[in-house]
Amino acid sequence: MPSSLVDGNSLLAVDVGAANTRAVLFDVVEGEYRFVASGTAPSTAEAPLKDVSEGARQAIRNLQALLGRPLLDKQNNLITPNQPNGSGVDALVVTLSAGATIRTVIVGLLKDVSIESARRLTESTYARIVETIGLNDQRRPDQQIDNIIRMRPDLLVITGGTDGGASRSIKKLLEPVGLASFLLPEEKRPAVLFAGNEKIGDEVRDMFGPLTASLHLSPNVRPSLETEDLEPAQRELAHIVVGIRKRQIKGVDLLDQWSDGHILPTAYATGRMVRFLAKVYGSKKGILVVDIGASAALISAGFKDKSTLNVYPQFGLGENLPGLLNYTSLEDILRWSPLDISTGVLRDYLYQKSLYPSAIAATKEDLAIAQSVTRQALYLAMQSARRDFPRNIATIKPNLTPLFEPILAGGGALSDALRPGQGLLILLDSLQPVGVTTVILDQNNLLPLLGAAASQNNILPVQVLESGAFLSVGTVVSPVVTAKYGTPILLGKLTYENGVEARVELKYGSLETLPLQSGEVGKLAIQCLRGANVGFGPGRGGTIPVSGGALGVVFDGRGRPLDLPSDPVRRRELIKKWNWTIGGE
């Protein structure tokens, strides 16, 4: 008998990514929901097929070949519900990140208030802000109109005004925006999300209602100057994004129909899981989820009172790669490389890879470049996302990454058949966690699918999360300290369940590991030297329970922020040494 509250309904989850489409089956095994298997196929949003349902069908076919039971009928339609002969599934959920970046114009009153909220709202999905209209905009209205027209936005996000507050200024701002919408060809008019002063909702309806088939009003993101509430608008935005994709990409409507409307942007589904995890497992520390793939880099953090969700298409590793150079230099990317690679080779890589986003590194040099780019892109995404973290969160130093437990990481760049050590090293370099944290790799990229499944079945995510479907890489100890290279900064003693002890002396600039298998637990006694701080205070140690993982307990003594040697030869030697220690090569 299943112990869940539902009667063992099987659930198929399909994730349509920019490069790959995955079909994942969750079903009841020995009374609890489990991740059963997944099938993958190349995504087909792009030409020549231009129909995402083709890739979804192929992924499902690959899955049914593994399962040995049919999920599609002879007409290639999904069999629902589950049949007595074992074919089919009871329900389907879909997450979607394929598609071109959504070009967005944001409108708000003040730069640091409503425009900032509009920015944060827009960054919660696969959008790029192409124009900002605000109260301090010095341009003439006709210049604003022409700019909006030239940008051909897919979406207008309008904020501004506190509830019941002044409305004249925002109405004045809306005039050029409305005129620009009117002047765009009818089939190119953008969807509109209004999340401002609720008092003018009717006027917004009157102005934009006749102009767009997709007008959405959500509660104000800034009900008062001091309060920001993005969640309701994010939910509405998620529906708008699916609507935009239905218009842009064939096959999305079929998946919507198959799933009975349970289709969400992947980022939103991930954000939903982070909120859930923060509520269920939240401690004083935050929960961090990162994902980096061809379409975007995603950083979502859950804290006790607030969660953040930031999607950065500009830091995606696919078609937007040349744009990365607007945010960083070739030299800053190459600082992560263990091989001597010229800036010219890297520049060519960024442009050439953008032509073939789904291509993977087949040679050692290509992999060194790809992983350097991943590190820098994720580093930039983390730096950007930190701006939106709440102020009253647990930190060791305010200018460093806050304390997180755990860190969950997924996405093609981290999970594509890399050794766990390589994935961990990318995360340590780019996120630079501090203190003690568990690092978990979402190798099957299940997290957003669980977020989407939560709307169908709220037991499933909990049971799958606790089932070991995620790969625990291990516990990472990262002291905050400044010292000379080679100086001892921490002593660790790991006591296993059987009483055996293992010790480590961590020197500044090095990485060390102590083995602790997945599923095992131990007690880690930490003695901090030279004022090192792992969260107990400068120079203070303590004993904590730790759980095992693929790499056991990892000690990162390279300092925070990570300061790489400026001498390129020495730097590359060090990176090779670190790779050798935990990267497995």
Add this chain to the structure above:
Amino acid sequence: MQAPVNHIVGLTSIVRERILPFSGTVLVQLNQKVSPNEVIAESNWAREHILLDVARLLRVTPAVAERLIKIKVDDRVPANTEVAVGKGLFPRSVRTPREGRVVVVGGGQVLIEVGDPKIELHAGLPGTVVEIIPNRGAVIQTAGALVQGIWGNGRIESGLLVNIAESPNGVLVANRLDVSLRGSILLAGMVKDAETLKAASELPVRGLILSSLYPSLIPMAREMRFPIMLTEGFGALPMNSAAYKLLSTNAKREITVNAEIYDRYSGARPEAIIQLPTFTDPPIPHEVDDFSPGLQIRMRRPPAMGMIGSIVAIPRGLTMLPSGLRAPAAEVKLENGETVIVPLVNLEVVG
């Protein structure tokens, strides 16, 4: 696994749907012969406007301004047309600063579209209109040799193809461009410096078919008034042997280069077409194929990026690559005789 196809074909039917980005007027008829630069559909979409705030300029209320405005929506107004005149002994007046068309009048304001609003859709290839897509465009068919590229600067032109690349890895330099090449479309290897593009523009040539271009030259290449098509991409990459062989053997023939901007979603990509006379329509090439032994492929990424080869075998499951990653892969015999293991996602079929 399905394989993307890069068309490099000596003789094929080429069928292209050419549509406006939004509704407009189709200017061609069924079975009409068209040339590559012929406008087959057009639409109006103004991108420049002038907003005259009559109420503010006349210092009257919007309601009063409404009554004073003398022009109405859709009026075509020359520059300096009187839009409204105020009241009083020395009345102020508002005039149009430029010629245009009135698009909105309301709230005491007048919005005028100025500049050329016309959007033109060119045929892009020489051929026959085989289908009309009402209000949007047409389907055009032709027969001939086809070479697809990976990057284009958005221009279209036809002309005589002249091969000045002695080999697939030739480099085009400015002093190679002399007056005898004026008006030609050049098959010309890779370009590494701005002087060469400048010299090509000053000559001028009618088009460049290049293997590759340095990334720093992309903005300049976009500004060129003639088409530039890259067969391989960015950096210093030799032209793949299949494209080079097909193009070089067609030198001195009339060629059309539609250096359309690559759009992975619509499938639009740059291509060079040499129209050839045929008695019957040759077959249309597949847009996707299934990876299988014997297929001719092109390498999209290192090792041997751009090189042509053929699939020897496709091992089952995942294969360990030289990088250490594991992926579905193929054993590929390259044209230089070397055999390499390549992930399937890094291959495209040539045909």
